[in-house]
Amino acid sequence: MEYIRFAVEDGIATLTLDFPARRNALSIPMRGEIAEVIRRVRADDNVRALILTGAGTEFCSGGDISSMQTEMTAPQGRRRLQQAHGWLEDLIQLDVPVIAAVDGAAYGAGFSLALTADIILATPRARFGLPFLRMGLIPDCGVFYTLPRIVGVQRAKALMFSMKELSAEEAQDLGIVMEIVPQESLAERAQALARAFTEASPVAVGLTKQALNASLNQDLHTMLAMEADGQGITFSTEYRMEAANRFMAKQPLRYRWPD
Incomplete structure (x- = not known):
């Protein structure tokens, strides 16, 4: 795979976004690779937990803006997102726990991707935001389903309309982040939580x-x-x-x- 890294070890699957040239943006090819990984996880009865994380200094900067520079009809824009909806729904409905380990930016679709997780861990420098309206777009990648269930409809509206950037502490106060851990301990803590589920039913x-x-x-x-x-x-x-x-x-x- 070119845009992500994937490994399974001792019942723990790890999906790492790895597209440093675009700050781990969810390019169309990357989305296809993620879809393939989700299919593998669903089919593997030995996987007991899935960790989502990003390589380098960012979790995910959102959609790949460079792929949005061409004119697009409404049906084309709709199909573009529907192609992601299949694996997003499968990810949310996975029977195994999903742990997002967020360092740096989780913007736009990157924030949406983190919200598909059952548990979000963040470093002190993690940042969350939904700047879709700045580009004349609506929030996507499942965030209309996930975010109001965590923060309530009014706060979800405020975050989407204001495009406010949340610090790790603010996200924790809203119930989005479960734990804030030092940057050097993020991977270790995610592994510890995932490892616990290998001993659960x-x-x-x-x-x-x-x-x-x-x-x-x-x-x-x-x-x-x-x-x-x-x-x-x-x-x-x-x-x-x-x-x-x-x-x-x-x-x-x-x-x-x-x-």
Whole structure:
């Protein structure tokens, strides 16, 4: 692959945006490579977590402006984005946890990409922004779905209309960033969180993600039904029986959240 790096080691998949000439911008070729990686992750039952990060000093500067200099009809612009929607939806709906490790800029579609993650880690120099209106465009790459669910509709409007740049601390205050870690510790912390999930029940983790993703779109009755169905499935797993036996024998349980 030319614009990203991808590796799987000990159940942890790492997707690194690597396009330094454009500050890791989401070029059209890069989007195709990301789509291929997401297909691989979905098909690999041995993957227990996915880390998203950027090479160098930036996470992702957004869309590749150099590819937007030609005239484009409305149908062409629509198709351009629809090509990304397939893998974006698959990424959000992955059964395995997704951890975004953000250093430097996460602008535009880069901010949107970070928001597809279940957990966002950031360094003190991370910056987040949605400057789409400056280019006469609307925010994209799933941000109309992800951002209001974290910060609420009013704050999402304010961030999109104002195009305000958020520091790591401001993003944490809004609930966007879960942890701020030193730059030199970012990769290590992301790996530690991902490694914890290699000892968790993949069935329970996947069902938990599915329920949470559906929760804001469903009524109480539907969510209680999902809860009952999901718990029925997890009760039937070998992992659950092993955990119960370990607990009764006063042995350490396998899954623990790293401090």
